[in-house]
Amino acid sequence: MKIFLAQQNYHIGNFESNTKKIISAIESAKQQGGDLIVFSEMSVCGYPARDFVEFSDFINKCYESIDIIKQHADTIAVLIGSPAHNPIKEGKNLFNAAFFLYEKEIKAEVHKTLLPTYDVFDEYRYFEPAYDWNVIEFKGKKLAVTICEDIWNINDNVLYRICPMDKLMLQSPDVMINLSASPFDYTHDEDRKSVIKANVEKYKLPMFYCNAVGSQTEIVFDGASLIFDKDANLCKAFPMFEETMESVVLNDDGTIAAPVIEPASRMPNKQLNPDGLEEELNIAQIHAALILGIKDYFQKMGFTKAIIGSSGGIDSAVTIALACEALGKENVKAILMPSPYSTEHSVDDAVQLSKNLHNDYEIIRINDVYASLLSTVKPLFNDLPFGLAEENMQSRIRGNILMSIANKFGYILLNTSNKSELATGYGTLYGDMAGGLAVLGDCYKLQVYALAKYINQRNLPAGRQVIPENIITKAPSAELRPNQKDSDSLPDYAVLDKILYQYIERRNGPAEIKAQGFEAALVDRVLKLVNVNEYKRNQFCPIIRVSPKAFGVGRRVPIVGKYLT
């Protein structure tokens, strides 16, 4: 039996383009003699469609797509993901389903049992979990079809009181097939391989694992589909971050007619340091995820051109370099907006960056607007000393200028904030926190430096210096008052990032973090900064997610609360 997996990038709610893409893969698989083609979870509508599925109009469109697709499932069987009606009155009115299409009919429907409802996932919000389980019989084989999370309740990760593969084993299946929409983070590739292998080892069955690829607002799906034979040999490891379609022949004895490969043949996944903050974490994967995140945001929204405030600092430099790679240098405009407190080397560094990248840039001094604003509020401010208000005024003038140019010429403003400053509230709402998409908002400051070095290393063979050395080596500064340095307000990033990582990614409380040897007063101060600044992050744009715990939809914290504050 020749089985294809189609690792595709869908556009949520764009039924026309998704259907077209699916049909094209089916037709290609048919031409290549395929018996069965497997698509990823929720392939007809894209994942996560979120509250769109609460509209019966949206669900009708899913069924209409399946009707069109099933006309192509004539001599080939198709497994496709979609929401499905729950015909029973009790419980939620939808299932997260896989439809088995063959001979132009819906031959079977499988429902997801384990509904992830944590981090970025909200599946219990929409779906009723499956409560009966049946294999699908096809050409003399019994297929045990599951959906994503269904195979993750294994080893020590027992989030659920039920295990759908255990139920399916009662019917003696021959093969496991899993339709997934499992997002990337820099720990997930290894996790995924070990979970899938654990299933193969437990059930002694071959596994066809088909994952979605592509970025959906903030969530990046990395593909990396996998095929294991029944002896837990890896037979196919699909590329990360790319659309592709591949097939193997599954023999009657559960072996697979494909050379066994080593997992290492994929994008290298180096050992992650326990604190997750050293360069050993997989910067290559993070880089690729950010590129895809930018590219898909623009393409799916119908945008082409980005505008970015260029300060001469590391965050804007890395954002501009990534944008040039994702969108093309001709589509990236850098705006340098020195204030009275900007140093000339900042302007020089920012100019050099754009010269290296060959992208367009403009220098717009904000001194006049700032003076005019100061004089406008003078009747209220009188002679009160310079402070945070005046710093934020400069930042918001820049936000206004960037948005004005964006509005006038059709640019999208990319935000350059990093995770360390978002965590601590070291940024100005409506100023440097403005933008449509945050490229580095899930990367701590030290990770941004690692990205800068990686970008320079990648371009080294071509003899190109991308990010000027001075941007990497100088002390970070917001330059909103004379001689300002980040270190005036924040602890050293080398310490700060580690505390933040323990609190945000590891969800350790103050006692646990202090027990790791960090200074008690510093821990209390940092955790308080994180919690009192929830109101700022609440108004922040989507952040491309690369870590296991990003700010945004996957982290939901009360604004009006009094915990660790």
Add this chain to the structure above:
Amino acid sequence: MKIFLAQQNYHIGNFESNTKKIISAIESAKQQGGDLIVFSEMSVCGYPARDFVEFSDFINKCYESIDIIKQHADTIAVLIGSPAHNPIKEGKNLFNAAFFLYEKEIKAEVHKTLLPTYDVFDEYRYFEPAYDWNVIEFKGKKLAVTICEDIWNINDNVLYRICPMDKLMLQSPDVMINLSASPFDYTHDEDRKSVIKANVEKYKLPMFYCNAVGSQTEIVFDGASLIFDKDANLCKAFPMFEETMESVVLNDDGTIAAPVIEPASRMPNKQLNPDGLEEELNIAQIHAALILGIKDYFQKMGFTKAIIGSSGGIDSAVTIALACEALGKENVKAILMPSPYSTEHSVDDAVQLSKNLHNDYEIIRINDVYASLLSTVKPLFNDLPFGLAEENMQSRIRGNILMSIANKFGYILLNTSNKSELATGYGTLYGDMAGGLAVLGDCYKLQVYALAKYINQRNLPAGRQVIPENIITKAPSAELRPNQKDSDSLPDYAVLDKILYQYIERRNGPAEIKAQGFEAALVDRVLKLVNVNEYKRNQFCPIIRVSPKAFGVGRRVPIVGKYLT
């Protein structure tokens, strides 16, 4: 048996103040000879604590609070809400629980079965549902204790495949007690009474229903606790939006020694029009909810003073009037910021408003800053015609000024956007969309007018005109270009609001709305406006929720999607 219900307002994560408030009620009930006192759901930590419960440190603090509280539960029994550890390895590691404290011990623990995971609720994210059910025996009576949603799976609302009261009935209980944190919306008071009454009628048992009160960021809990005797007579109807504690004596035969009252004795709840947009909807309740929403946001965040941009339009007028009522006129500062396109009657109207309310105001003309900004971007804009960019620039200058004053003097900026403009994207990000809390963001434009009239009517007996008549009668305008009117860009609010209501509150799709007689092209245009502006609302501040479907945490829509666009 004398039973007290304590309808209290908790501060999420403020264990010290919550514990103090709970103990004070216990001591008071003891003095009055109470046998049992019931608190609301999650009373020790406040509801919803959201991802705070993922910190073991937070859960430890809940248990520490219970340890302190149980010392006071000596001669009186106490039912209190808190997260609880799930000792079983499989499943989520917490329950949403009620602790029964007596003789200074935890005598019993009850777990919530039905975990709301829709709209603003995320309980399946954190909690394992109960899977066994036991009454609590106390002084010869069997108490059937449930938590909030547990009693809502009744009549036509069968969201779940299980019914915990049916399970408890197997043990022949004598009384039902429900600990709730059930939020307000303008339909909910009637729903609640009918659901509770349906339980009493079904199980023929008295019901003690204790609900939380108070606003938690965007979600307003209205209290309105209820006591029914076994014959479904209403014996107590607690006030809405207020803390209070009351008791009744439950006789051995299930009757209650209290006069039967009429539901109408509470805050009047007029018939809601089918389209939900006429003045017959309960404006008095909405008004009270908004006042509590403002008050609690400020008090729990530790703020006192609000600043508001005052345009002379209806939205800012109503916001300023509500803020004056919630915070005191001495704590509200209105800033008038006319641009070259502002009409003088707008300034006059805004001045008159603040004179009527006796709150402080300033007039700050933005002409100079606007001219300076225009000349700063002139090298890029050249002689391109005036357009949206220039309109937004004015709005963002105002945002900058308001935030500068807020930063300088410690004000919190209240946002004045209404639901109609948020729905259609008729607002400027970082401009008039700036602010810490949106007062009117869940009220359609016509509802804002209804609020204005209600505010004036309320103040009429005192001879006070609050909102000048001209503000109510003139045509709405953003005044960002010459002679601009809202109706240049948007359909009439009388039509627009009805279409929005059908799409947002009722979740009807385009075909269903068109079938109601609205013009097809207009429906398509409005629905598209809603969907393409998701990115703006995503960066918006919390909105005080008064409807069954508010923008914010309860409505989760993909930004990068292509549905009805």
